[in-house]
Amino acid sequence: xxxxxxxxxxxxxxxxxxxxxxxxxxxxxxxxxxxxxxxxxxxxxxxxxxxxxxxxxxxxxxxxxxxxxxxxxxxxxxxxxxxxxxxxxxxxxxxxxxxxxxxxxxxxxxxxxxxxxxxxxxxxxxxxxxxxxxxxxxxxxxxxxxxxxxxxxxxxxxxxxxxxxxxxxxxxxxxxxxxxxxxxxxxxxxxxxxxxxxxxxxxxxxxxxxxxxxxxxxxxxxxxxxxxxxxxxxxxxxxxxxxxxxxxxxxxxxxxxxxxxxxxxxxxxxxxxxxxxxxxxxxxxxxxxxxxxxxxxxxxxxxxxxxxxxxxxxxxxxxxxxx
Amino acid sequence: xxxxxxxxxxxxxxxxxxxxxxxxxxxxxxxxxxxxxxxxxxxxxxxxxxxxxxxxxxxxxxxxxxxxxxxxxxxxxxxxxxxxxxxxxxxxxxxxxxxxxxxxxxxxxxxxxxxxxxxxxxxxxxxxxxxxxxxxxxxxxxxxxxxxxxxxxxxxxxxxxxxxxxxxxxxxxxxxxxxxxxxxxxxxxxxxxxxxxxxxxxxxxxxxxxxxxxxxxxxxxxxxxxxxxxxxxxxxxxxxxxxxxxxxxxxxxxxxxxxxxxxxxxxxxxxxxxxxxxxxxxxxxxxxxxxxxxxxxxxxxxxxxxxxxxxxxxxxxxxxxxx
DNA sequence: CGTGGCTGGGAAATGCATTTCCGAACCTAA
DNA sequence: TTAGGTTCGGAAATGCATTTCCCAGCCACG
Numbered sequence: 001x002x003x004x005x006x007x008x009x010x011x012x013x014x015x016x017x018x019x020x021x022x023x024x025x026x027x028x029x030x031x032x033x034x035x036x037x038x039x040x041x042x043x044x045x046x047x048x049x050x051x052x053x054x055x056x057x058x059x060x061x062x063x064x065x066x067x068x069x070x071x072x073x074x075x076x077x078x079x080x081x082x083x084x085x086x087x088x089x090x091x092x093x094x095x096x097x098x099x100x101x102x103x104x105x106x107x108x109x110x111x112x113x114x115x116x117x118x119x120x121x122x123x124x125x126x127x128x129x130x131x132x133x134x135x136x137x138x139x140x141x142x143x144x145x146x147x148x149x150x151x152x153x154x155x156x157x158x159x160x161x162x163x164x165x166x167x168x169x170x171x172x173x174x175x176x177x178x179x180x181x182x183x184x185x186x187x188x189x190x191x192x193x194x195x196x197x198x199x200x201x202x203x204x205x206x207x208x209x210x211x212x213x214x215x216x217x218x219x220x221x222x223x224x225x226x227x228x229x230x231x232x233x234x235x236x237x238x239x240x241x242x243x244x245x246x247x248x249x250x251x252x253x254x255x256x257x258x259x260x261x262x263x264x265x266x267x268x269x270x271x272x273x274x275x276x277x278x279x280x281x282x283x284x285x286x287x288x289x290x291x292x293x294x295x296x297x298x299x300x301x302x303x304x305x306x307x308x309x310x311x312x313x314x315x316x317x318x319x320x321x322x323x
Numbered sequence: 324x325x326x327x328x329x330x331x332x333x334x335x336x337x338x339x340x341x342x343x344x345x346x347x348x349x350x351x352x353x354x355x356x357x358x359x360x361x362x363x364x365x366x367x368x369x370x371x372x373x374x375x376x377x378x379x380x381x382x383x384x385x386x387x388x389x390x391x392x393x394x395x396x397x398x399x400x401x402x403x404x405x406x407x408x409x410x411x412x413x414x415x416x417x418x419x420x421x422x423x424x425x426x427x428x429x430x431x432x433x434x435x436x437x438x439x440x441x442x443x444x445x446x447x448x449x450x451x452x453x454x455x456x457x458x459x460x461x462x463x464x465x466x467x468x469x470x471x472x473x474x475x476x477x478x479x480x481x482x483x484x485x486x487x488x489x490x491x492x493x494x495x496x497x498x499x500x501x502x503x504x505x506x507x508x509x510x511x512x513x514x515x516x517x518x519x520x521x522x523x524x525x526x527x528x529x530x531x532x533x534x535x536x537x538x539x540x541x542x543x544x545x546x547x548x549x550x551x552x553x554x555x556x557x558x559x560x561x562x563x564x565x566x567x568x569x570x571x572x573x574x575x576x577x578x579x580x581x582x583x584x585x586x587x588x589x590x591x592x593x594x595x596x597x598x599x600x601x602x603x604x605x606x607x608x609x610x611x612x613x614x615x616x617x618x619x620x621x622x623x624x625x626x627x628x629x630x631x632x633x634x635x636x637x638x639x640x641x642x643x644x645x646x
Numbered sequence: 647c648g649t650g651g652c653t654g655g656g657a658a659a660t661g662c663a664t665t666t667c668c669g670a671a672c673c674t675a676a
Numbered sequence: 677t678t679a680g681g682t683t684c685g686g687a688a689a690t691g692c693a694t695t696t697c698c699c700a701g702c703c704a705c706g
Contacts, residue, residue, distance in 0.1 A: 006662055017685045022664060031683075050439040050466045054380035055662035057442065058691050063377065064440055065420070074406040074599075076399070083397040086423040090430065095441050097388070098421040100409040107413065116373040117387055118418050119380065119442045143373045221603040254605045276397075280544040282577045282605075329692055340655045345694060354653070378692035381661050 005047045014043035025051070054119075062121055066303075067097040068149075069111065069125040071190070074100075075219050076247055077273040077292075078126065081150070084296040085124070103190055103218060105132040112136045116143060122303050127153035130194040147299045152194040161298040161310040165198035168288050168314035172242050172270045173206050175286065175316060179323050181240035181268055183210030187227045187252060188244045191215045199244055199272075210237045216248065224251020232259055240322075243271040246278045249285050253321065264323035274317060283320030328370045337366035348374070377442075385444055389626075390420040391472075392434065392448040394513070397423075398542050399570055400596040400615075401449065404473070407619040408447070426513055426541060428455035435459045439466060445626050450476035453517040470622045474517040484621040484633040488521035491611045491637035495565050495593045496529050498609065498639060502646050504563035504591055506533030510550045510575060511567045514538045522567055522595075533560045539571065547574020555582055563645075566594040569601045572608050576644065587646035597640060606643030 011021040016036050023032050024040040043049070057063045068085055070078040086096050097120055101108040108128045113136065115123060122145040127133035133153040140146055141158045148160035176184055186203045188196050200213055214230060216223035227248065231238060243249035249271035253263055263269055263283060271278060274290035291312050298310045334344040339359050346355050347363040366372070380386045391408055393401040409419050420443055424431040431451045436459065438446060445468040450456035456476040463469055464481045471483035499507055509526045511519050523536055537553060539546035550571065554561060566572035572594035576586055586592055586606060594601060597613035614635050621633040 004662090007664090008662085018663085019665075019686090020684065023684095026664075033683075036684085048465055052381070052662050053440050053442045054377050054384075054386065055691090056440070056664080057377035058375070058381050058662080058693095059664050061377075061691075063442060065442065072406070073396070073409065074399070074402050076397070076402075079397050079399075079402040082421065083395070083423055086396065086421065087425065090423075090434065093437065095420055095422070095437075097418055098405065098409065099418065100406055100413075102410065111413065114416065114418075117376050117379070119376045119386060119388065142371055221599050225603075251603055254603050257605050276544050280548075280574055280577050282580050327692090330694090331692085341693085342656090342695075343654060346654095349694075356653075359654085375692050378661090379694080381663095381692080382694050384661075 004052075005049045006052070007049070010040065010043045010047060010049045013047060014039040016040060057119060063119045064093060065095045065097055065120045067099060067115065067118055067120040067123045067125075069099040069101060069108065069123060071101050071103040071126055071128050071193075072219065073098060075245070076275040076277055077219075077245060080275055080290065081126075081292045081295065084292045085300075088296055088300065101128050103128050105129045105136070108133055109136040112140045115140055121145065122147070124149050124299055124303070126150045127156075127194065128190075129192040130154055130197055131192060145303060147302045149295060149299050150195065159302045159307045159309060161295050161302065161312065162195070163288070163291055163295075164311045164313055165195055166202035168272065169199055169202035169242070170206065171288065171314060171316045172286075173203070175318070175322060176240040176242070176268055176270065179240075179268060183208075183212075183237035184240045184242060185211070185231065185236075185238045186213045186242045186244070187216060187224070187248055188213060189216040189219045189223055189248060196244060203242070212236065212238070219245045219247055221247055221251035221254075224248040224253070225255040226251075228252050228255030228259065232256075232261075238267070240268040241270070243269065246271045246273040246275045246285060246287060249287075249321075250277050250281055253281055253285070263321055268323050269321040278317070278319065281321070286319045286322035287317055289315040289317045327375070328372045329375070330372070332370060333363065333366045333372045336370060337362040339363060380442060386442045387416060388418045388420055388443045390422060390438065390441055390443040390446045390448075392422040392424060392431065392446060394424050394426040394449055394451050394516075395542065396421060398568070399598040399600055400542075400568060403598055403613065403615045404449075404618065407615045408623075411619055411623065424451050426451050428452045428459070431456055432459040435463045438463055444468070445470070447472050447622055447626070449473045450479075450517065451513075452515040453477055453520055454515060468626060470625045472618060472622050476517070482625045482630045482632060484618050484625065484635065485518070486611070486614055486618075487634045487636055488518055489525035491595065492522055492525035492565070493529065494611065494637060494639045495609075496526070498641070498645060499563040499565070499591055499593065502563075502591060506531075506535075506560035507563045507565060508534070508554065508559075508561045509536045509565045509567070510539060510547070510571055511536060512539040512542045512546055512571060519567060526565070535559065535561070542568045542570055544570055544574035544577075547571040547576070548578040549574075551575050551578030551582065555579075555584075561590070563591040564593070566592065569594045569596040569598045569608060569610060572610075572644075573600050573604055576604055576608070586644055591646050592644040601640070601642065604644065609642045609645035610640055612638040612640045 011018045021040050024037045099111045105128045134155040137153050137156045146158035152160045270286045274287045278285035278287040334341045344363050347360045422434045428451045457478040460476050460479045469481035475483045593609045597610045601608035601610040
């Protein structure tokens with residue numbers, strides 16, 4: 001019997017009706033005698049009443065929760081993105097369900113398929129892959145409001161927010177050329193993500209004969225270290241590097257320095273994300289500035305209505321790593 | 324009217340009863356004719372039926388979701404912790420609601436107070452402060468299953484998992500002394516968190532006359548940089564540093580190198596968290612190994628029952644930064 | 647032929663907050 | 677005093693999945 005405390009228990013204790021108690025707690029509808037309101041609030045305290053979130057969500061058809069699906073929360077870029085969402089949603093009294101897909105379309109598909117169990121009103125998703133994420137996200141979009149963030153997936157109608165990756169590549173390439181660099185290596189990862197596809201395509205379109213692309217498996221420090229080994233084993237004429245993530249650039253920078261190379265003298269290094277990493281590496285990384293705040297703002301706006309795609313303009317932040 | 328599709332619509336379309344449809348989807352209870360099961364599943368696909376999570380949660384009194392409340396998701400230590408939770412819970416078909424309190428007991432209190440709206444079965448919390456987080460967490464523990472992770476708060480009954488901070492400090496101090504360092508500076512932050520309190524207390528108990536403690540406001544790269552400035556302005560005899568977070572050590576290391584100091588020749592640097600940062604800094608940071616996995620395992624075990632506190636033993640990982 | 651063992655169906659209860667519909671009671675202004 | 681306005685209470689509907697109760701069929705085995 002007397003298991004959980006419901007609103008009717010509160011009403012009983014306060015000596016008021018259920019509708020009245022609800023009016024007090026919901027705060028709206030009609031005016032309530034302050035005396036009664038006080039009795040209701042006291043009853044809540046005394047009984048330790050907590051509104052049942054599931055019942056409330058069922059009735060109101062709304063949970064005040066969003067899901068954000070990122071490829072790797074341990075990647076500083078996505079951690080800063082999630083942090084920005086969290087801060088902004090806190091102000092709106094909403095909560096964030098975080099899903100880490102580990103850059104795997106399989107995990108992503110499983111998680112998105114289970115999203116109906118997740119009690120969220122909408123989903124912000126950074127698709128793991130361009131091709132292989134499409135089906136799961138399109139399916140999800142049939143039942144949920146979805147916005148694609150930072151990356152896109154093929155065949156998904158849902159609106160998206162992303163960086164103008166081609167413009168970003170152009171900024172970096174022009175900057176390196178202006179500094180007299182002749183031969184640029186692009187170190188990429190997650191090559192089947194839309195951002196990688198856009199970045200490598202833009203790079204190849206601008207590239208000269210000495211320019212190369214190196215694909216690493218993941219956005220990790222380890223990938224940067226491995227990339228450095230590969231570069232040192234086959235140095236070519238390379239005198240400048242564009243990493244598609246700060247975290248890879250960090251590993252690369254560290255490994256090159258360990259190998260006795262000087263940055264930026266031997267190699268100019270630049271990267272994309274603009275996380276705190278670029279600001280703290282030694283030397284600081286020339287990078288495209290952080291777009292997390294703008295991306296968060298735009299994607300939440302899209303959630304509240306509106307369709308179509310938002311493309312954010314990148315901005316070059318010059319630090320020591322490019323000379 | 325014909326708005327959302329419910330289970331009865333599926334049953335109708337499949338030409339079966341509601342209980343039968345439920346038996347098919349829930350998968351248990353009684354055997355169902357495979358023929359009927361197929362019809363039900365087809366009806367689901369055709370109608371695009373998604374179970375209503377709120378109704379399900381209301382009926383089953385369970386949401387398959389946990390909340391994890393961390394002081395700062397952008398701090399690599401907590402990002403790795405959240406990532407570890409996410410990976411483990413994914414395997415159990417559960418979801419994670421992430422709350423970022425920004426190291427603020429006020430935000431923490433507000434968020435925990437709203438936790439009943441959050442549709443979670445339990446809460447894993449890293450208290451922002453030892454003193455000022457107690458009330459809100461104790462209050463939350465009245466209505467939710469709570470486990471304190473990494474840090475504790477005063478007066479909370481909920482079980483906890485944490486590092487043996489005193490042992491960690493001892494490991495680092497002994498290591499630095501064994502390397503011939505005479506004068507150690509501990510750079511701390513969030514001094515009102517339980518881990519800070521334990522670490523500084525342990526340090527002071529072991530400290531000699533040349534040893535000092537410097538309190539910074541936050542676990543950020545910027546704090547490390549500021550600490551370096553303060554140190555250089557008042558160098559004393561300091562020849563070794565213990566940072567209570569990798570991320571602070573990173574800023575400190577970088578700033579000292581910028582100022583022309585050599586690590587480890589001029590300063591040996593050590594830190595606590597064992598995140599990927601310690602592995603990638605140049606030189607690598609001597610640190611206590613990562614306890615995220617063990618902490619996650621222990622805290623989830625506590626959630627499934629059991630009370631009391633789990634104290635994890637630290638392990639010293641020696642890298643170049645300590646000579 | 648009879649009985650135990652399965653499986654399906656219909657009706658209804660359960661979980662709980664929110665909200666609507668009225669009727670009853672009371673107060674104020676004309 | 678009367679008309680109009682305000683506020684509260686009781687009952688009930690709504691949102692939807694899950695599950696129980698029990699009654700019919702249908703099979704097979706004895």
